[in-house]
Every structure is written in structure tokens, then in C-alpha cells.
Amino acid sequence: MSKKRSNGRTRARHSASSLVSRNPCHSSSPGAATLIEILSQPLCWTTCLNDLRESGTLKRIAANFSGAPEWLFVGCGSSYYVAQSAAATMTTLTGKRAQAIPASELLLFPELALGGRGKFLPVLISRSGRTSEVLKVAELLRARGIDTLGISCAPGQKLESLVTSAIVLPAADEQSTVMTRSFTSMLMALQSLAGTISGREDFLASQRAVTKPVEKLIDALPQRVSKFVEQHAFADYVCLGQGPLFGIACESALKLTEMSLSYGQSFHTLEFRHGPKSIVSEDTLIMFLLSDSGFKSEVEVLEEVKALGGTTMVVANRADEHVRHAADLLIELETEGPELARLPLYLPAQQLMGLFTGLKKGLDPDNPKNLSRVVLLDDETAQTSKHAAL
Numbered sequence: 001m002s003k004k005r006s007n008g009r010t011r012a013r014h015s016a017s018s019l020v021s022r023n024p025c026h027s028s029s030p031g032a033a034t035l036i037e038i039l040s041q042p043l044c045w046t047t048c049l050n051d052l053r054e055s056g057t058l059k060r061i062a063a064n065f066s067g068a069p070e071w072l073f074v075g076c077g078s079s080y081y082v083a084q085s086a087a088a089t090m091t092t093l094t095g096k097r098a099q100a101i102p103a104s105e106l107l108l109f110p111e112l113a114l115g116g117r118g119k120f121l122p123v124l125i126s127r128s129g130r131t132s133e134v135l136k137v138a139e140l141l142r143a144r145g146i147d148t149l150g151i152s153c154a155p156g157q158k159l160e161s162l163v164t165s166a167i168v169l170p171a172a173d174e175q176s177t178v179m180t181r182s183f184t185s186m187l188m189a190l191q192s193l194a195g196t197i198s199g200r201e202d203f204l205a206s207q208r209a210v211t212k213p214v215e216k217l218i219d220a221l222p223q224r225v226s227k228f229v230e231q232h233a234f235a236d237y238v239c240l241g242q243g244p245l246f247g248i249a250c251e252s253a254l255k256l257t258e259m260s261l262s263y264g265q266s267f268h269t270l271e272f273r274h275g276p277k278s279i280v281s282e283d284t285l286i287m288f289l290l291s292d293s294g295f296k297s298e299v300e301v302l303e304e305v306k307a308l309g310g311t312t313m314v315v316a317n318r319a320d321e322h323v324r325h326a327a328d329l330l331i332e333l334e335t336e337g338p339e340l341a342r343l344p345l346y347l348p349a350q351q352l353m354g355l356f357t358g359l360k361k362g363l364d365p366d367n368p369k370n371l372s373r374v375v376l377l378d379d380e381t382a383q384t385s386k387h388a389a390l
């Protein structure tokens with residue numbers, strides 16, 4: 001059955017739930033690899049955290065770099081959004097100034113990115129360890145004698161040879177083009193580093209503790225999300241999050257865009273009132289990532305959007321009556337411990353929303369249109385700005 005969209009493009013409609021019922025392990029059908037990678041996250045997180053603890057990697061890196069007064073997290077695409085939530089975590093747990101920046105900004109506007117900065121530690125984030133812009137930044141910093149920390153999921157890649165110290169998470173690497181478990185695992189590793197530097201044993205313990213109970217939640221998610229996708233057809237998607245959740249909101253919007261070629265936007269939740277809420281309608285899905293710290297204020301925006309006739313999806317640790325009333329799809333994480341420790345847990349539902357929306361449109365989320373798994377630029381394009389006065 002084809003469906004006419006407001007912009008006149010017709011769409012083939014496939015049953016998203018068909019993928020859930022088929023055993024993905026043996027299926028090479030569209031989206032199967034990404035579905036396997038999304039569902040593998042709890043086990044992947046446990047493996048990565050165990051590997052890091054048993055190898056003593058984080059303790060070693062904390063010993064070498066905990067003195068750095070300022071941290072600068074650098075990445076591209078999804079890895080830039082890891083940088084945003086990692087920077088928020090580093091500041092919240094250690095009190096140190098931390099910022100996130102796309103690699104291209106540091107290459108093209110170095111004075112903007114680095115001007116006036118005292119001693120700082122750059123953290124270079126790249127799933128592949130091969131992205132040209134990130135490698136260029138690593139070379140630039142190395143040429144300036146600045147120590148760097150790198151994090152990747154692919155052992156033995158160029159980034160590892162260019163940085164002073166590296167965290168590598170082979171268990172989190174993926175076949176798919178889009179980042180799912182690599183995103184959440186690299187974020188969890190950087191959060192664990194911040195917990196180690198700040199000596200927050202409670203945070204480290206809750207990080208380990210959340211991976212088990214979430215298995216049950218993630219196993220039940222495909223049915224719930226695919227059913228919701230079956231019952232709705234949206235023209236636009238908006239993802240809202242505040243504080244450390246803003247990076248997760250950006251990544252959620254990118255997952256919708258990459259896997260379903262939909263228009264996905266992200267805003268700080270309360271910023272949505274200042275203009276963007278003009279697009280609220282029943283065929284706009286507004287996804288709320290509710291924090292504990294800003295819960296009351298964020299729920300007021302949720303209720304406003306519902307009153308304007310918007311369709312809503314909510315991910316929160318625990319909902320109250322207001323949220324239950326205003327959410328068309330409600331995902332409760334129901335975990336204990338500090339809210340920062342459950343940051344990565346907000347993503348699987350969003351990842352599945354992108355996957356099933358793409359399948360419904362007859363797309364293959366494993367191989368998004370126009371995208372390559374690694375962005376390799378010829379030397380010319382990745383040249384640093386002539387003004388690279390670091």
C-alpha cells in the first residue's frame with residue numbers, strides 16, 4: 001500500500017513488526033544487523049566496563065591525566081554527540097571545565113576553538129579511528145606537543161598511533177554504518193573515566209548495576225516501538241533534552257535522519273517554546289528525554305505540546321500522572337542511582353524508532369542512502385586553516 005506524503009513523494013509500506021518476529025540472527029534482511037547491534041547493548045556495556053576495569057586502563061589514564069584543569073572533547077557526526085554528553089559528565093562529576101567541539105571547527109577556526117585556553121586535555125572520539133578530520137586534529141595537536149587521549153572501537157587504526165594514550169573498545173564495534181552500541185559504549189567508557197578521576201565509586205557501581213535490569217526493558221522495546229510506528233505516520237521528528245541529555249537528543253534526531261531519511265531536529269527542551277513549537281501538529285512526533293534534575297519544568301513543556309495536539313514519546317526514569325497523561329508512548333527506565341549513570345539507556349528506544357520508521361518506508365537502515373561508514377577526505381579538503389595559529 002503506498003501513502004502520499006505532504007511533499008508528494010510516495011512510499012512503499014512494509015510491516016515493521018515482520019522484522020521483530022523473524023529471528024534476526026540469521027537474517028540478512030534490511031535492518032537486521034542494526035537491530036542485532038541495538039539489542040546487544042546491555043551485554044556489550046558489561047563487556048566493555050569489565051575489560052576496562054580488568055585491564056586497569058581507566059586507572060592508568062586517570063593517573064596520567066587527572067591533573068588536566070580543562071577537557072576538550074572532539075568528534076564528528078555521532079561521535080561529536082558522544083563528546084557533548086561526555087563533556088557534561090566530566091564537568092558534573094569532576095567540576096572541571098569541559099567542552100565539546102566538532103573536529104572541523106578546530107581545523108577551520110582554531111583561534112575560535114582554542115583561543116584563550118590554558119592547559120587542556122583534548123579527547124579525540126572516533127568509532128573507526130580513521131575519520132580524516134579527527135586524524136588531522138590529532139596531527140595538529142601532536143605537532144604542537146599537546147598530549148591527547150583517543151577513544152575508538154577499532155584496534156590498530158591510525159588514531160591510536162597519533163594520540164598519547166588510547167581507550168579501545170573492540171567489543172563495541174559494529175557492522176552497520178550508523179553508530180548504536182559504539183555510541184553508548186564510548187559514552188559509558190568516558191563517563192567511567194570521569195567517575196574514576198572523581199573517585200565516585202557510587203557512580204561506577206551504579207553504572208555496572210544498570211546494565212542487568214535494562215536487559216529486560218530492551219528486550220521488550222522492539223515490540224512496543226514497532227507497534228507505535230505501525231499505528232502512526234509522522235512528517236517531522238523533534239527530540240528534546242536538557243543538560244547531559246542534549247547530546248543524546250541530538251544523536252536521537254540523527255538516528256531518525258540516518259535510518260529513515262526523515263527530518264529530525266533537536267533542541268533543549270525549554271528552548272522548544274521559543275519558536276520551534278510552531279511546528280507542533282499531530283503528524284509531528286515530539287520525543288522528550290526527561291531528566292530528574294529538570295523534570296518539573298520539562299513536563300510543563302510536554303503538557304503544553306500535548307495541549308497543542310502534538311504526538312509525544314517520552315523516555316524517563318520514572319513517570320508521574322502528568323507524564324502518563326501526556327505521553328502517547330512512554331518508556332520508563334526504572335533504574336536506581338545517579339541520573340548520569342543512565343544517560344546511555346535513553347538511546348535504545350530512539351535507535352529503534354529510527355530503525356522501524358526506516359523499515360516502514362521500505363528502506364534498509366543498515367545501509368543509509370548517501371552515507372559511508374567512515375568519512376575519508378582527500379588531503380586537500382581536510383587541510384587545516386592557513387590561520388592555524390595554535
Ligand code: F1P
Nearest residue numbers: 077078079126127128131177373
Ligand atoms: C563518525 C561518523 C558517524 C556516522 C557515519 C560516518 O565516524 O560521522 O557518526 O554515522 O558513520 O562517520 P567515526 O569518526 O566515529 O568513525
